[in-house]
Amino acid sequence: MTGASTETQDLVLDEVQDGVAVLTLNNPRRRNAVSSELLARLKEKLDAISGDESIRVVIIRAEGPVYSSGHDLKELLEGDEEGNAHVFAQATLVMEAIRLLPQPVIAEVGGLATAAGCQLVASCDLAVASEEARFATPGVRNGLFCTTPGVALARAVPQKKAMEMLLTGIPISAREALQFGLVSRVVPAEELHERTMELAQHVSAASPYTLAIGKRAFYAQIGLDYGPAYEVAERLMTENMQAHDAREGIDAFLTKREPKWKGR
Numbered sequence: 001m002t003g004a005s006t007e008t009q010d011l012v013l014d015e016v017q018d019g020v021a022v023l024t025l026n027n028p029r030r031r032n033a034v035s036s037e038l039l040a041r042l043k044e045k046l047d048a049i050s051g052d053e054s055i056r057v058v059i060i061r062a063e064g065p066v067y068s069s070g071h072d073l074k075e076l077l078e079g080d081e082e083g084n085a086h087v088f089a090q091a092t093l094v095m096e097a098i099r100l101l102p103q104p105v106i107a108e109v110g111g112l113a114t115a116a117g118c119q120l121v122a123s124c125d126l127a128v129a130s131e132e133a134r135f136a137t138p139g140v141r142n143g144l145f146c147t148t149p150g151v152a153l154a155r156a157v158p159q160k161k162a163m164e165m166l167l168t169g170i171p172i173s174a175r176e177a178l179q180f181g182l183v184s185r186v187v188p189a190e191e192l193h194e195r196t197m198e199l200a201q202h203v204s205a206a207s208p209y210t211l212a213i214g215k216r217a218f219y220a221q222i223g224l225d226y227g228p229a230y231e232v233a234e235r236l237m238t239e240n241m242q243a244h245d246a247r248e249g250i251d252a253f254l255t256k257r258e259p260k261w262k263g264r
Helices: 036-050 073-078 081-100 116-123 138-142 147-156 159-168 174-180 189-204 208-221 226-241 244-254
Strands: 012-017 020-025 057-062 066-068 105-109 112-114 126-130 134-136 185-187
Touching (some): 012 036, 057 066, 105 189, 116 147, 126 174, 138 159
Parallel strands (some): 112 134, 126 185
16 A cells, blocks of 8 residues: 545545555545545545555544544535435445454544544544543534434443534533543553554554454354343354464464464
8 A cells, every 4th residue: 555646535545554555544634534545545445454464453533633624514505415425325334344354453543523523533543532522412503413423433432422412512521432432542642653553563462364254253142132142142253263374373272382373
């Protein structure tokens, strides 16, 4: 992967460090709003990563003091019904691409994440936030309820807290976000990228095949009752056990050596 040169392409920068793809939202002048252009670029990057076996973990971060202010309200206001529907559908495709991506995705949040920006954080598998980060779904204040952001939010935090955020628009702190499960870690601002990379590298040490099947299994069972959830888990764990990397990893553990992953 390489950083691109046009203005549109530069809305999302990318680099790869030791198997970790770092995607950077790069429109701080517009508070990294998830415009249709930015969504298209982010989707392209995720699609390319999905088929790249050399990438084991993805980080989504942002330039500037705002992680993302959500949808580009000017674009929505100027669009007709068809255009608006296209933008919301694009956002759903990106959020689902994150969930369905074989590689784990970590949000690195250094500033304010609101509306669809908060949705982006909630859609990632893990999230590391600086102590200065804030999160909100303030659409109710301007007449456009954060309905699609609420889908991811309600699956990341308890229902009553999600409704409070959606009905009031009041921002929550990074510590509150940690308490309610929206983020997985809170770190000092000056250590944010370093600590996020440490987490990514720790995750990436595992077999990429095991990470992929584990992520798929987690989301396949999480919304089910216990019986159906265990059926899914049993089937996928049996599939996992037949893979080279499972047998290699177990043998390496029993013989006290480092495993040699093949990615399958």
